[in-house]
Amino acid sequence: MSMDPLLAKARGLWEDLAGVPVSFAPTGGVNVVVSPESGVCPVGWAGVVALGESAIVTVPSESAAVIVRDALTRLPVDAAAVREVLPLARVLGPAVLSYMSPEGFRPVAGSSTVEQLSGHHPALRSLETAAGPEDAAEAALDEITSPVFVVREHGKVVAAAGYQTWPRRTAHFSVLTAPAVRGRGLARATGSAAVTHALAAGLLPQWRARLRASQRVAAALGFEELGAQLSIEI
Structure with missing residues (x-):
């Protein structure tokens, strides 16, 4: 088979x-x-x-x-x-390691306006500060090589998503949302824009997530859970 x-x-x-x-x-x-x-x-x-x-x-x-x-x-x-x-x-x-085929993508057509920034934009550093060091390290926005797709509220970036290009034409995703606005679908909105960009470039979207909230966002966009990864100190 x-x-x-x-x-x-x-x-x-x-x-x-x-x-x-x-x-x-x-x-x-x-x-x-x-x-x-x-x-x-x-x-x-x-x-x-x-x-x-x-x-x-x-x-x-x-x-x-x-x-x-x-x-x-x-x-x-x-x-x-x-x-x-x-x-x-x-x-x-x-x-959890999740992947997406173009046919499986479920784009988000939300009311949030998604903008595009460079990965070095200072507004992203402010978002990382708001999210805290642990969540910021998990998201690793500073490693994104694609444009970064963001939502602003009151002039501040409150959610961001993008991806780093990995081998085998893989797009490894990073998503971060400020704690005060979580649960409102902003991760799905920015993630959807980033997935659209990756698929248009012919890349394989990969979503790696430890937290259930992040896994739920991936599933909502059409990612399929295929396995898991962990590292062990020897």
């Missing part, structure tokens, strides 16, 4: 980011490889990506590979389960 094209594209991206030859097993399971320069996780950590019924894991050394193979080959990509096996490890994630 042929693989879903969206899943195949997502897997190809993360196989490239692994930095060494590795592939997702077609029949399920986990493939662990040593890759000190892996782009899947922070340097010196193990990176786990599960897509469909299989996963790949990159580790920085052979000794780490032995530990991780024993711990992860029998586990789902779940931070709580990992902590049970590796109680001293620090874990980032898991974050």
Whole structure:
């Protein structure tokens, strides 16, 4: 049976980011490889990506590979389960990985006026300050390479979305909304404008989210959850 094209594209991206030859097993399971320069996780950590019924894991050394193979080959990509096996490890994630086909896009036709700014516009730094350091770091607006799509209220940017161009012609999305205006659909409005831009450029939209609120925005726009990612300090 042929693989879903969206899943195949997502897997190809993360196989490239692994930095060494590795592939997702077609029949399920986990493939662990040593890759000190892996782009899947922070340097010196193990990176786990599960897509469909299989996963790949990159580790920085052979000794780490032995530990991780024993711990992860029998586990789902779940931070709580990992902590049970590796109680001293620090874990980032898991974050849900969602992707979109052009046919699945559900654009938002809201009442909010969406403007376009450059990624270096000072108004974005003000939004990051309002959102707080944790949310700002998660959104990483400063890494956006596309135009940034924003909503203003009373002259201030209160919501923003854009994307960073990743390998395999992938658009990795960033979205941030000021706490005072959350729940009003502004993330969907700005996200919709950014997705429209990415699809027009022929890119594969990728949405990575830990928080349920962000996952709900992705689902509302037509993203499909295909798997998850987490990083484990070795």
